[in-house]
Amino acid sequence: xxxxxxxxxxxxAYFLVYLPSTRRTAVKTxxxxxxxxxxxxxxxxxxxxxxxxxxxxxxxxxxxxxxxxVTVPVLAESWESSENGTVWVFRLRRGVVFHDGTPFNATAVxxxxxxxxxxxxxxxxxxxxxxxxxxxxxxVDDYTVRIKLSYPQRLDLMAAASYAAYIFSPSAxxxxxxxxxxxxxxEEWFNGGNDAGSGPYYxxxxxxxxxxxxxxxxxxxxxxxANNPDAPDxxxxxxxxxxxxxxxxxxxGEIDIASSVPRANVRDLAARGFKVINLTTFHNYILLLNVRxxxxxVKEFRLALLHAIPWxxxxxxALRGFGRLGSGILPxxxxxxxxxxxxxxxxxxxREYLEKSGVGxxxxxxxxxxxxxxxxxxxxxxxxxxxxxxxxTVVLKPMAWxxxxxxxxxxxxxxxxxxxxxxxxxxxxxxxxxxxxxxxLHSESQEWNWAGYNNTEFDELIDSAYELEGANxxxxxxxxxxxxxxxxxxxxxxxxxxxxxxxxxxxxxEVPDGxxxxxxxxxxxxxxxxxxx
Amino acid sequence: xxxxxxxxxxxxxxxxxxxxxxxxxxxxxxILSPGDPAVKWAGNPRGPGATKAVEEARRELGLDLPLYxxxxxxxxxxxxxxxxxxxxxxQPVFAVLxxxxxxxxxxxxxxxxxGAPLGSLLGVLAALRRGARLDxxxxxxGLALASTPTFWLGMxxxxxxxxxxxxxxxxxxxxxxxxxxxxxxxxxYLIDAILQLNPSVFLDVLARLIPPALAVAAYPLGVCLRISxxxxxxxxxxxxxxxxxxxxxxxxxxxxxYAFRAAxxxxxxxxxIAFAYSLVxxxxxxxxxxxxxxxxxxxxxxxxxxxxxxxGLLVLVATFYLVVNTLADIxxxxxxxxxxx
Numbered sequence: 001x002x003x004x005x006x007x008x009x010x011x012x013a014y015f016l017v018y019l020p021s022t023r024r025t026a027v028k029t030x031x032x033x034x035x036x037x038x039x040x041x042x043x044x045x046x047x048x049x050x051x052x053x054x055x056x057x058x059x060x061x062x063x064x065x066x067x068x069x070v071t072v073p074v075l076a077e078s079w080e081s082s083e084n085g086t087v088w089v090f091r092l093r094r095g096v097v098f099h100d101g102t103p104f105n106a107t108a109v110x111x112x113x114x115x116x117x118x119x120x121x122x123x124x125x126x127x128x129x130x131x132x133x134x135x136x137x138x139x140v141d142d143y144t145v146r147i148k149l150s151y152p153q154r155l156d157l158m159a160a161a162s163y164a165a166y167i168f169s170p171s172a173x174x175x176x177x178x179x180x181x182x183x184x185x186x187e188e189w190f191n192g193g194n195d196a197g198s199g200p201y202y203x204x205x206x207x208x209x210x211x212x213x214x215x216x217x218x219x220x221x222x223x224x225x226a227n228n229p230d231a232p233d234x235x236x237x238x239x240x241x242x243x244x245x246x247x248x249x250x251x252x253g254e255i256d257i258a259s260s261v262p263r264a265n266v267r268d269l270a271a272r273g274f275k276v277i278n279l280t281t282f283h284n285y286i287l288l289l290n291v292r293x294x295x296x297x298v299k300e301f302r303l304a305l306l307h308a309i310p311w312x313x314x315x316x317x318a319l320r321g322f323g324r325l326g327s328g329i330l331p332x333x334x335x336x337x338x339x340x341x342x343x344x345x346x347x348x349x350x351r352e353y354l355e356k357s358g359v360g361x362x363x364x365x366x367x368x369x370x371x372x373x374x375x376x377x378x379x380x381x382x383x384x385x386x387x388x389x390x391x392x393t394v395v396l397k398p399m400a401w402x403x404x405x406x407x408x409x410x411x412x413x414x415x416x417x418x419x420x421x422x423x424x425x426x427x428x429x430x431x432x433x434x435x436x437x438x439x440x441l442h443s444e445s446q447e448w449n450w451a452g453y454n455n456t457e458f459d460e461l462i463d464s465a466y467e468l469e470g471a472n473x474x475x476x477x478x479x480x481x482x483x484x485x486x487x488x489x490x491x492x493x494x495x496x497x498x499x500x501x502x503x504x505x506x507x508x509x510e511v512p513d514g515x516x517x518x519x520x521x522x523x524x525x526x527x528x529x530x531x532x533x
Numbered sequence: 534x535x536x537x538x539x540x541x542x543x544x545x546x547x548x549x550x551x552x553x554x555x556x557x558x559x560x561x562x563x564i565l566s567p568g569d570p571a572v573k574w575a576g577n578p579r580g581p582g583a584t585k586a587v588e589e590a591r592r593e594l595g596l597d598l599p600l601y602x603x604x605x606x607x608x609x610x611x612x613x614x615x616x617x618x619x620x621x622x623x624q625p626v627f628a629v630l631x632x633x634x635x636x637x638x639x640x641x642x643x644x645x646x647x648g649a650p651l652g653s654l655l656g657v658l659a660a661l662r663r664g665a666r667l668d669x670x671x672x673x674x675g676l677a678l679a680s681t682p683t684f685w686l687g688m689x690x691x692x693x694x695x696x697x698x699x700x701x702x703x704x705x706x707x708x709x710x711x712x713x714x715x716x717x718x719x720x721x722y723l724i725d726a727i728l729q730l731n732p733s734v735f736l737d738v739l740a741r742l743i744p745p746a747l748a749v750a751a752y753p754l755g756v757c758l759r760i761s762x763x764x765x766x767x768x769x770x771x772x773x774x775x776x777x778x779x780x781x782x783x784x785x786x787x788x789x790x791y792a793f794r795a796a797x798x799x800x801x802x803x804x805x806i807a808f809a810y811s812l813v814x815x816x817x818x819x820x821x822x823x824x825x826x827x828x829x830x831x832x833x834x835x836x837x838x839x840x841x842x843x844x845g846l847l848v849l850v851a852t853f854y855l856v857v858n859t860l861a862d863i864x865x866x867x868x869x870x871x872x873x874x
Contacts, residue, residue: 039577039623040623047578123586125589208623208624209621210632252823400567400836402568403566403568405569407567439579
């Protein structure tokens with residue numbers, strides 16, 4: 001009886017006292033649900049999901065504008081190159097301070113660039129390869145840096161990269177007790193939840209498996225430019241990998257911006273008054289065909305497979321409309337993207353190619369893909385059913401991402417154990433076609449080239465193009481296009497689709513154009529977001 | 534004293550051997566499964582130096598050593614209490630675990646405070662009405678609660694509350710916590726709210742705790758109901774109880790001081806096992822309700838090939854089982870003089 005009374009009392013309190021709204025905040029709070037675990041926040045080294053935090057806490061010298069394909073000023077106000085793109089001078093913004101109050105200057109730029117580059121050179125970690133051409137970073141004065149390169153490069157694009165281009169305060173070394181920029185203590189200090197950035201928000205709480213809390217940095221230099229009195233005072237980034245979890249959080253009023261909800265629920269949410277922002281991203285899904293294992297080692301068989309895919313159904317069926325059909329390897333809107341490098345569903349051509357290939361009837365191919373992407377599963381089912389019409393059996397191998405990567409890499413060591421077909425999803429570090437083409441198809445890139453593709457002509461074309469970017473950008477883009485045509489003709493890889501990501505936003509929040517940028521994956525420029533109470 | 538040194542030494546040795554088994558078995562299963570932890574430790578590198586970075590990471594993690602040496606190294610790390618940094622998060626394993634442990638324990642403890650006493654009480658009630666409709670109903674209820682999948686129950690409760698306008702998502706309202714300056718100090722939010730004299734956060738935390746706790750409480754409630762019913766019913770038939778009735782001892786004293794007391798040692802033993810079992814239920818239910826905790830952490834650790842975090846967590850769970858079962862044995866011995874340990 002006593003227990004029943006206690007329970008009844010608690011329940012009464014629960015319903016009667018709780019009912020008043022929980023949102024009686026005097027602090028403008030924004031809760032952003034992010035769909036992945038945060039793997040680190042070292043501004044020089046992090047090369048994965050930590051970008052979602054780093055992008056709001058640190059700043060780069062420049063930012064990439066994908067609409068105009070130009071770089072725009074951030075910490076650098078102006079820049080110029082000379083000597084055929086081998087010397088670059090950046091003039092820095094004055095009056096900028098880091099979160100600990102130390103002034104931003106050329107020394108910070110030199111330290112940040114050199115650390116990213118040197119960590120990469122020493123260990124291979126991070127995206128410091130973007131600074132590979134940098135020979136010397138010279139501090140001309142407090143607000144001018146001159147960077148000398150070993151070969152011509154579009155250094156302005158590197159300075160706007162989404163990884164390894166962030167500037168941090170030199171005071172971090174002393175705080176971390178690090179003896180040099182490469183001292184592991186500095187990385188531990190950063191990953192312990194400390195920051196040394198100059199961005200509009202600073203880290204207040206860091207728990208990478210569940211939640212990161214950012215607070216508005218009142219001394220940020222850009223508040224006047226942002227001109228947004230409704231910017232959030234506190235941003236809570238909730239780690240919520242499960243789309244259904246994000247859906248529940250939206251309905252519960254505990255999430256303001258969801259980065260990933262089940263696609264089937266997007267319409268339902270829109271009907272309930274949530275806003276949906278469809279961002280066409282540079283995140284694309286590339287189908288790679290194992291050129292080292294029979295029967296996909298036969299070019300004609302590969303082309304038969306590619307013409308057997310019902311391309312007009314890929315976006316509508318596999319992606320429920322949330323995608324854009326790919327062309328070539330690079331996503332739409334990205335420098336070097338080529339239209340018209342698509343295959344078409346053509347049963348006659350399929351039969352012709354199959355006959356030419358010499359692969360007998362009843363071929364079996366294995367298809368590996370990441371199982372927790374609903375679009376991959378839907379595409380796999382579509383592929384399996386359509387290839388069955390041509391008496392080709394597809395053995396589906398859904399697996400966790402780490403297992404997909406293991407299987408993909410195996411193409412170089414034991415190609416007969418690697419799957420015939422595999423999907424790799426990619427997003428760029430730097431706004432250069434080389435980012436995709438090198439990683440996914442260059443013969444030196446054995447971590448990511450899961451086709452096992454080794455074509456000297458292709459390698460030379462993209463290597464030349466990369467070195468030409470600084471001297472003759474348009475000619476470099478032409479070489480990248482030529483390289484993609486080779487891949488298309490050989491049927492080695494194809495961009496299946498560019499992802500269209502529906503960000504679902506609560507009524508009290510407004511996300512203006514420009515707060516999202518496809519280069520900086522999942523980074524929301526919270527300084528432009530309006531939060532209403 | 535019902536406890537002997539011999540029992541404690543045996544129990545300790547047995548516990549250590551169980552933990553060694555858990556570590557060795559878990560390590561082998563995780564390491565031999567697809568997924569290379571070195572890739573994650575290298576930071577998922579993408580550039581031309583990616584292969585070099587992964588090889589270096591493999592060396593740093595000791596994954597280049599023969600398997601038996603890897604296992605021995607890892608056992609040493611576990612038993613010296615230094616698992617180093619989590620592979621996925623690059624933070625100390627124990628820091629990550631402790632942040633999430635309190636969330637799960639709070640849910641588990643609260644659920645048990647509801648489930649075990651209520652189940653025991655209903656069991657006594659059923660025993661007193663043995664053979665009546667109420668007895669049949671309560672026994673069926675106990676069976677249903679003990680056998681209902683907890684995750685399903687959690688989802689059903691969450692879905693049922695949604696139309697009310699309140700969904701118990703997360704551990705505390707983010708906006709409320711920030712507005713009132715709530716800080717997690719102990720990690721047990723109810724206690725933290727009391728310590729900070731923050732009634733609004735206390736009520737909010739409580740409101741979000743009750744629904745998942747009801748789901749977790751289902752199993753101990755059902756088990757305690759059935760066990761308590763069976764033991765008390767048996768005790769009521771004992772001669773000394775019937776003699777007490779014949780001597781005119783008050784009904785309340787007969788039920789609680791004689792019958793229930795006789796049932797208590799067995800009930801404690803079963804409740805102890807159910808408590809440990811409910812830890813797993815809590816880990817599942819917290820996922821359904823968008824709460825942080827060990828369940829989400831374990832799932833993520835496995836998918837991220839973070840063997841240090843995953844095994845650290847499994848060792849923690851195994852230790853919890855061992856401690857709770859040992860405490861249940863000791864409690865049984867303290868209650869029942871016939872039991873000698």
